[in-house]
Every structure is written in C-alpha cells, then in structure tokens.
Amino acid sequence: CTLINFTVTEQGLEEQLLFLVVRLERPDLARRKAELITEQNEFKIRLDELEALLLDKLAHAEGDILDDVDLILSLEEAKQTSDEVREKATIAQDTQAKIDTTMESYRPAASRGALFFFIMMDLARCHSFYKFSLESFVLVVHRAIDSVTERKKRKSLVSEAEPAGDDAQPEEATEETPPETAEQPDSDPEEELLPELTGNDLVERVAVLTDAITLFAYNYTRRGLFDIHKLTAAATLVFRMRVRDGRITPEDLEALIHVPMDPAAGLPGENAKAMVNERQWQQIKVIENVPAFKSLGGLGSNLEGDSLAWKRWYAAEKAETEDLPRSFRDLSVFHRLLLLRIMRPDRVGSALADYVAQELGPEFAEQAPFSMEETYAESSSRTPLFFVLFPGSDPTPMVEDMAARLGKTAANGGFVNISMGQGQELVAISTLRNCAEAGNWVMLQNIHLMQGWLKDLERCFEVIEEIAVDDFRCILSSEPPSAPGLPPDQVMMLEVIPEPILQRCIKISDEAPQDLKSNLRRAYARFTAEQIEEIPETRRKEFKACLFALCFFHAVVLGRRRFGPQGFSRVYPFNDGDLTICGAVLINYLSKYEYVPWPDLQYIFGEIMYGGHITDQWDRRVTATYLQKLIVPDLLLNMNLGQNFKSPDASKFSYAQYVKYIEERFPGETPQMFELHPNAEIGYLTNHSANIFEGIRHLAGGSRTRGVSDVAGARESTQLLLDQLPEDLDMVEIRSRIPEMTPYIIVALQESERVSVLLQEIRSSLTELQLGIVGALNVSERMEELAVDLANNKVSEAWAKKAYASLKPLWLWFSDLSLRFTQLSEWTKLEWARGPLLRSTWVAGLFNPMSFLTAVVQVTSRALSEPLDFMRIRTTVTNHYDPRDLPRQPEHGVFIHGLFMEGAAWELGKGDEEGYITDPKLKELHPDMPVINAYAVLEEDMTWDLMYHCPVFVTSQRAHTFVFEANIRMDADDSDTRWILGGAAMLLSDD
16 A cells, blocks of 8 residues: 555545555455446546547548448447446446445544544654654554454464464564555455454444554654653643544633633632632633533632632642532543642642543553563664663663674674764764675664764665665664753754654653652662772771762752752753762772861862852752762761661671662652752642643644634734733933932833833734734734734733743733833832832832842942942841831831742741741742842941841742842751752742
C-alpha cells in the first residue's frame, strides 16, 4: 500500500488508515475493493474507447451512412458492449457500497489513529525533538494490529495443544517489516484469521483494535517524551477523545484549559476569603455558568453558606480524593478537575493522572521501565535509535550489552563507539558506511556538538539506506538544547538536530530519577572503594565524612532546582564533573595538610567549583550557606545532614556500608530535607500543574488559532477594557505646579511619563483592533496577536514592553494598572510646596521602585551633607497593615506598603516593639507584610545584629527583578541560615 502524506487534514489521514486497518483485518474486502476500483477504471476506459472508435468511423464515413453496413454493425456492437459495461458497473457499484458499509464499521480504529497522529504532530510545539513521520506511525499501527491478531492465534494454538511453529513467524511484527508485505494477502494461510463479523462481535473486535492502536501509538510516542510532557500528552489524548465522543463539551474543555476570569466579579465574602483570593473568585464566577455547576446552584454562594464543609475539603492534604460538600458531591470527575484547577491547583497534577488512568487505563499514567530489548525489536537497519542525554543517565552500557548479546562487540569489530568532536566527521561517515555494509553496530555520541556536520549525516543516511544489511544498527545520542539566559520554553524550541534525522529515528528519552535519594545514590557512585583506600589511613575518616557530605550537598543543589525561583532563581548546569573535581580537590587537601582546612574547602567548593556556574548573588549565598552548614568539624560527630538523616560514623563505615546506609536509612523526601517550608512543595506542584495546562494549550493549537479565526470574538473585551482605561495624565498641568525639582518630584514625573506612554499604547492598539473588527481597517498581524492575547487573558507583548515586570493575567494586570494610576493621580495632585509625598507609598505600584528608594537616599544625603555612596536603605517594620492607620508621615524616610513574604511570614510586635520573621501558615504562600518605614543611614551606622539580609524582588520570578536588600529582624534565638536556605524573600507583587 502506497501512502500519500495528506497530513493537511485529519480526515484525509483517517481515510488512509481505514483502508490500512481493513487491509490487515479483512484482506478479502480490501482485495475485492481494489479489484472493483480496477474494474470501474477498465469500464470507463472501455466506454471511452468505444466512443472514440464510433466518432472516428463517423468522421471518416463516405456517402450515406445508412448504406454503410460496417458502420451500422459497429454501432450495434458498441451499444451491446455499452449496455453490458453499464450493467456490470451497476453491479460493481452495489458490491462496492456493501463493502464500504462493512469497512465503515472499522472507522473508529482509523479515527483514533488519525487523532493520535495529529497529537504527535502538535507535540512539536512543546519541544524541537518531538518530530515524527507518517511512515514510522504506519509501522506502529501495523504492530498494534499484529499484536492483537497474534494473541488470538496463540490462544487458538494452545487450545489445540499444538506447539508454536513456523506458522506463527509471519505475525511477529517489527519495524523491519515493510508496509508492502501486507499487499500479499494470499501468502499467509492465516491472514483471514477473523471471519466476517457482525453485530456485537464486530463492535468488540473494533474496540480491541482501537485500544491496541491507542496504546501502541502512545507508548511509541511517550518513549521519546521528556517527563514533564508525558502527562500533558496523555491528558490531551483523553480530552480530544472525550470531546469527539460528546462526553465533554468543547466549552467545558476551554474553561478547564484557560480558566477565564470575570473582571466584574467583585471581591469574595468573608467566609470565602479564607479559601480563595480575588483571582480565584473571578474564575469561580465564570464557571458558575458551566452547565454542570449551574445545575447545582451558585458555587460562590455555596462557599459562603456551607463554608465549614468547604474549608474541610480545602484543607485536606489530597483534596482530589476527598468528598466534596453535599451540594456538589455528584460532580463528574472532569468537572472536579475544573474545581481543583481553581481552588487547589497544587492537586491538579495528581488528579489529572488519576483521570487519565480511569479513562484509558493505568498503563497510560504509569510507564514501565525502559526496555532495550523491546526497542531493538522495533528498530531496523533504516531506523536509527536516538537517545536523549540527561544527567545521571548514560545509554552506552545498555547499548553495548544489547549488541554483545547479538555477537557485536568492540573486540570483534562488530560495535564501534565514536564520541563526536572536532576531526571526527570523516571518521564517522566512513565508519557508518563500513558498518552498514558489514552489518555491524555504530554509536555516534554527542552529535549536538557537530551541528554544522549534521546535514552531511542526513545525506549519509539516505545513501546507506540502499546498502545497509539487516543486522546494521545506528545509535545516536544528543543533549537537549541549552542556552543560559533564555526562558525554558524558548530553549526547548531551539533547533539543534535536523528534522529529517529526528523523523527517521526511534527516540528514547530515559530520564534518571531526580529525587533526592536517587541523586545521592548516583553522586556517591561516582567514587569507588579503591579511591577511599588510597587515602592515608590518618586522613581516611575525615575524607569519608567530607565526601559523603559533599555528595549530599550535590544531591541537594540538583534537587532544589525543582522548587523554581525559591530554590534557585536561575537554572544552573550543575553536573557530575563539578562533584568529581571537588572530590579530587578534597583528596589533595587532605593529603597535604595535617588538619582539615574547613574554610578553604567551603570556599573552593562554593565559590569556585559550583559557584562558577552561579550568576546570581543570592543563589551563590544559598550554596555557600549549605557548605558552611555541611562541611564542618561536626561531620565527625554524627551531625544531621538533613531532617532525620545523620552523617554516619566514618570510623566504622566502609564504602559498601555507606551505600547500604543510603538505600536503607534515607528518609522520605520532603521540602524540609532542603531546609524549605512545606509551602515550597505547594508552590512547586502549583507551577507544575500550570505548566501541564500550558502544554495542553499549546497542543490545542497554541494561543494563535482562536484569534486568527475569529478576531470579532474580541469585540466585547476590547470595549470593556477601553471603558475601564483611565484618561491620560495632564503632564502640562502637573509640571506647572512644580515649585522645585526635588528627588521625589522627579520620580513622580518619571512615573507619570511612563504611565502616559503605556496608556497611549493600550488605547491606540485597542482602538485599532475595534476598527479592524468593524471592517474599517484591514486586520493586521498585530491586531490578530492582540485578539489572541485578549482571548487567553494574557498581557500583550507590546504592552508589557512599555509596562513593568508582572506575572499577573490580563484582567488582574489591568486592575493593577488602574490602582497604579489612582495612586499616581493622587500623588501628582498634592500641593507639592507643602509636601511631596503621600502618607504611605504603594512602592509596588511604581514602574521603577528602586528610583523611589534612591530618592530617599538622595534626600537624606543632602540633608546630612554626606556622599551618596556612603548611604544605604534601612527598614523598620511597623505594626500596622493598613496605611490608613498611620497617624502621620515618619520622622525619617518614607512609609511603604503592599509587600509580601515568600518562604516566611511576619509576626507582629507587642506595643511599639518591632516584630520578627517567622514561619508562614500552611497554604499561605505569600503572606502580607505590614507597612515598612524605609529610611537612609550612613553605611558605618548600619548594624545587622539579629537581622536577616532579605532580598526584595518585584515578582516571584526573582533573578532580574531584584530591587534592594532589606534588613528584617529575627527572633533572639533565630539564625539567618534558616531563612537563607528557606529561600525567604520579600516580593512587591503577589502573582
């Protein structure tokens, strides 16, 4: 069967797969249909020939044609032939209609295959490695159908007590089997294993085929997906299946993916406020219109009326398995997902995995360990294996082992391993050709290092495809794309491997477990018992204790990355090389010194080796603090490395005992093992869930399709935003009232100018979109992008470039903009001659909050006649949360409010005493901070006794949004180590 890649439409592919399924299941029907098509074509050709013959004779007839006997006989013969042809054609059409009716019964299987293939194509929107071909997918469908047929044959053979013989051989499907083999139905006596089925038997058979195609296609695809995308792919499959069969409406799915907000929802009531914030309340008011919720009454009013039951459900550790309050207990599993998505986003990932397992089966939610044997069985001389390289995961040993079992070893020349690098290009090409002809194996490692050469490799594959013998195998390996400084979603889309190579390959993404115990196990395995024995006996105890602590440190910094910016504000490429070099340094220092140079080891490990990757000062402080806690003399006294995990007695533990200690005594992983608060796990799970649905949104066609297909859908949102958009500030009037250009007034002017530029950009783009909607202007790409952003509740990139750092969705961002404008309007309307400041400034409402704090320093510097460079900001936290409770402006500096804590909270002081930093409540990720008095002092007068050096960031992304360093008071018996490792910081925005 020759397949034409009609991937422009799913319907075209479905028709091809339908014929493929029927050809494999009912070759008699496929053969008869092909014969009928041939007969129909022959009939048409015969009729055309007769018509041409008659026309020719008529054209060349002489005299009276009625006297031409030959012509009359030809006409009579043509009429008889035409009648016979038409009669046969009618019979053939009837027969074909019956065949088509029978074939149509197999359409569900073909439809499922086409559905999944387009999901495979959409996966390219998530990562540049996810490139698949139709040819490879067809082979997967072949294997799926053969696997079901094979089981039926085996059962039949067992029932007849006959051993499996040669008859079973043709059913073993591998990727080597070309599609053309199925064109010969007569070659296999058991090809027509399934007789003509009708009724329930046929329905059951089609269901078996559909399930087999789904599972085989999913396993083939999942094997090449990164762990972060596997649940995304499975959930997308379920959602598209359920929308297609009508069990989920497109509108409900749209609500789950996008979770729209109602900007006119107002604020939650007192009871609901304990469970949901303003954003969640706006989302709740939208899903109240979803039929499943509408039929049960108002969700918002029920949260207020039955608050005790809701609070009990909300506080549950695993809310996805708890019973909902009585009124909503009958919600479907899908609609419970929607509720969790809003109220308990940290539990959506687990609930989604359960939903996939319930709808498709546990094998779709739980992946079996990677099997080299199964993957080899699917490969062929024309389909290379492509391994994605991850830290702690090396495919070389399993490839060498598989090759050795087939008699291909490096010793006998049957297995060649080439690590790609400069100068290896010609060697690799020559080796590929030689191995292809000899039937050997070749492994080309790290091909991502040779991007300029990969086009040559692509052409080489095309050549050796013609000369390769069946035993030949090619194995490739590459690291995923990387680009420090770029956002992860942009990094994943970088093209490092040509698409034709990826489409040709079977992709394997076998990530090593990244939990703390696995990281520690791998880290310690980098060293050997022989290395320990080489250490002088007088220093062996210290070496074993330091080495184990160093491995624990390595495991912690790797695992800490999953907590996002609270773990490390940037992604750093810590690797096993850092660990082994530190181990070598440790050996050298202990061999040369009579004592253990603890500070030197801390500095070299933290500032040079691991610190060499780190570009953020606050992240560098975290690693340095870990080492100051772990690489200390108390290691020799069985100190705690982590919660409930002690450093073993190095004098009594051998290398094997350390390994056993890791396996048997390592506690369950919790955020406390990383010195983080349990809220960090909630934040991680929440972000993980958000990433899953962002991936689902991309697979659904990205954010572009809705806007492109229906710009008019943005009509209502555009008008609503224009109605709420504040008027521009009158800069001429504001400047006319300036008595003197003081630092505070300069900041006010700068902020006014920036907000005016932003308002003008928003107004012009919205007005332009309105004109495009009504047809007064041609719809441009810019209008389409804005319409898409409005539909997806996302801030336009054009607006964001002229705005301030923010992670808020559009409607909350717009409300935030209105509040910023209100504060700025009040500030610029002050009688500046009497005072240039508000009683308290919402510093988060400024475009450039650092400029305002710099103005504080400038004013103090001028008052004291001290150089600006000798001054710094000092903070004192008041006992007032509401700025309106402040009696007056401070004696020194300014009052600022609107800040939040992350990784910590604030305990109010008693009376006039200042409070102190403390642990946050569970599920309270960003607790409010009271009003803060920020003022400037001389550097020499600044004291840090019982103070935590607290970084202040604009958003929870941290990193480049750093503003300043605040001094935050600690309790008398507290230590800053706790807060440094806990990632405690203040934020100007609650995302």
